[in-house]
Amino acid sequence: MDDRNEETVGRRTRRRGSDLVDAIHQAAILEAAENGVSGLSMEGIARRAGTAKTSLYRRWSVPADILLDAMYSHFPQETPSPDAGDLRGDLIESLVILAELGEDPLGRAMFAVIAESLRDPGLHERFESEVFDPKGGRFTRTVLLHYAEQGRIDPARVTDVTVDIGEAMVLKYAVDHGRSPDRDRLARIVDEVILPAIGMDPRASREQ
Amino acid sequence: MDDRNEETVGRRTRRRGSDLVDAIHQAAILEAAENGVSGLSMEGIARRAGTAKTSLYRRWSVPADILLDAMYSHFPQETPSPDAGDLRGDLIESLVILAELGEDPLGRAMFAVIAESLRDPGLHERFESEVFDPKGGRFTRTVLLHYAEQGRIDPARVTDVTVDIGEAMVLKYAVDHGRSPDRDRLARIVDEVILPAIGMDPRASREQ
DNA sequence: TCTTTAAGATACGACACCGTAGCTTAGTTG
DNA sequence: CAACTAAGCTACGGTGTCGTATCTTAAAGA
Incomplete structure (x- = not known):
């Protein structure tokens, strides 16, 4: 079973910088919306963003940091x-x-x-x-x-x-x-x- | 390390019926108060109540059932x-x-x-x-x-x-x-x- | 083009919880 | 006192997440 995000399967490009960060932000928000804050996990966010855990740990140390970062970036x-x-x-x-x-x-x-x-x-x-x-x-x-x-x-x-x-x-x-x-x-x-x-x-x- | 509830260490008696149920109820309420509903687990409740998981599964199938039962029994x-x-x-x-x-x-x-x-x-x-x-x-x-x-x-x-x-x-x-x-x-x-x-x-x- | 950076993939041991099974034994009932 | 019930204990394989390490390679910059 391929449980990566639909948009990411078969993707041949490699996202960097803000493209990647945006994708991770969206993933964190969707995860929190569906599973709650306590349901956030690095694995879950990485899976949904179609990236690797290592890319997450490079920038954040805990899931909540990603979420707050994401909300700050996208809050109206x-x-x-x-x-x-x-x-x-x-x-x-x-x-x-x-x-x-x-x-x-x-x-x-x-x-x-x-x-x-x-x-x-x-x-x-x-x-x-x-x-x-x-x-x-x-x-x-x-x-x-x-x-x-x-x-x-x-x-x-x-x-x-x-x-x-x-x-x-x-x-x-x-x-x-x-x-x-x-x-x-x-x-x-x-x-x-x-x-x-x-x-x-x-x-x-x-x-x- | 003995992580059982203080009141239960060294207890030589074996609780039955409502005594045991009350202890489990209290444990479920304390667990929910501290860890939230999503933080409830059969293991956690059993540990705090100083009983065995099997005693929990004998009466309930999921932690939320224990909590609702407990709240009903103790709600003012x-x-x-x-x-x-x-x-x-x-x-x-x-x-x-x-x-x-x-x-x-x-x-x-x-x-x-x-x-x-x-x-x-x-x-x-x-x-x-x-x-x-x-x-x-x-x-x-x-x-x-x-x-x-x-x-x-x-x-x-x-x-x-x-x-x-x-x-x-x-x-x-x-x-x-x-x-x-x-x-x-x-x-x-x-x-x-x-x-x-x-x-x-x-x-x-x-x-x- | 060559070099540098970082994304991506995979694997790891550790830990917590799952639900169940098998067994011993304390407490209750007759 | 004997029989029965259920509490307690230990252990199991399975799953999911943790944080880290290693390696490959795409993308960006010189």
Whole structure:
């Protein structure tokens, strides 16, 4: 049985440098997405990348290093650019970005890291400092801070608790349902939880 | 080197029935708490319980079965009993129960199951149906439903989104900080997120 | 073209866990 | 006390990963 990656069987060329590194990165992300962080192995990554273990050990010493490297290289740079017009729309959009990550191997790998973080806080710290922070991936936090700066929402309402609501609710949904919430659900999270928390409850006016 | 559990070295008695099962349950929970669900192994559980693999295979066929069995046997039966007087206090208390679980091996094992759930929805389903639901462990949901029934909060505000807020925020905090939130933090979650979401924003009166 | 670099292939002993088998013996039951 | 049940022990072949070593050779640079 030939268990090498389809794309690599019969390949006669020999990849070097960034071509090879990219292939290894992709392999690491796919492995993490499918098998979790604890399921990563040098053998598995090498097999999927269609390369030899020796090529891996030449650059990294443990599988987690490859994964963090891979995620840093491929994590989408967040471009918040809220038009500062439509708070509700911008909040939903920032959650859509997060939710759509869940459909992507990269996002699944990210969730795998988050899952492992419950047991391995060190991994979470590395993910935050080596991937998440450099790429500015903060989703609803970015939007809320932006609007607060502009004085469009009460800055006192934008706390380290409230900026986490969106991510927390999406994470919980993913845990419970095994998939990312759809757009309707995200809109409900914004309307029923985030907006009320920042003092802009859409229902508040209708009541009383 | 003798790597058996301290309590079992030199033990001359031979445990049978529920004594033995309890020891195996404890071992499975500790193993899951320390090594995660994917780190469970029949060898590891047997070693920690100070018993033989054969005694495990006599009753279970895979480590996950032992863990779910163990969690079912030891999961705290939730006794909500909200006095129906202090909504805020009851909400905080229900989150304290959840947060304190995180300090316990059983709770850590539960988090390990939740972590694995992101990759293995089947495990999550089994945990829900075989452990969580039978034990009625629903935390803030229980409190909110109770108060809504009594007409003390708007039933339209108690949705499948809002009942999850507490658990979601505690889960997110645990992921981010590697430990459970303290009481102050839980109070802030209640004040800044849950109460506003059910239309009882503590700050709303002071504003405008 | 010649030299240098590194990718690729293969093999190695070590280790951990798998699931099962065969046996001894402690604990329970009659 | 005798018979039975099941706990405990040891060992087995098989598999997968580990990290390293050795060698060949393609690709890049001079």
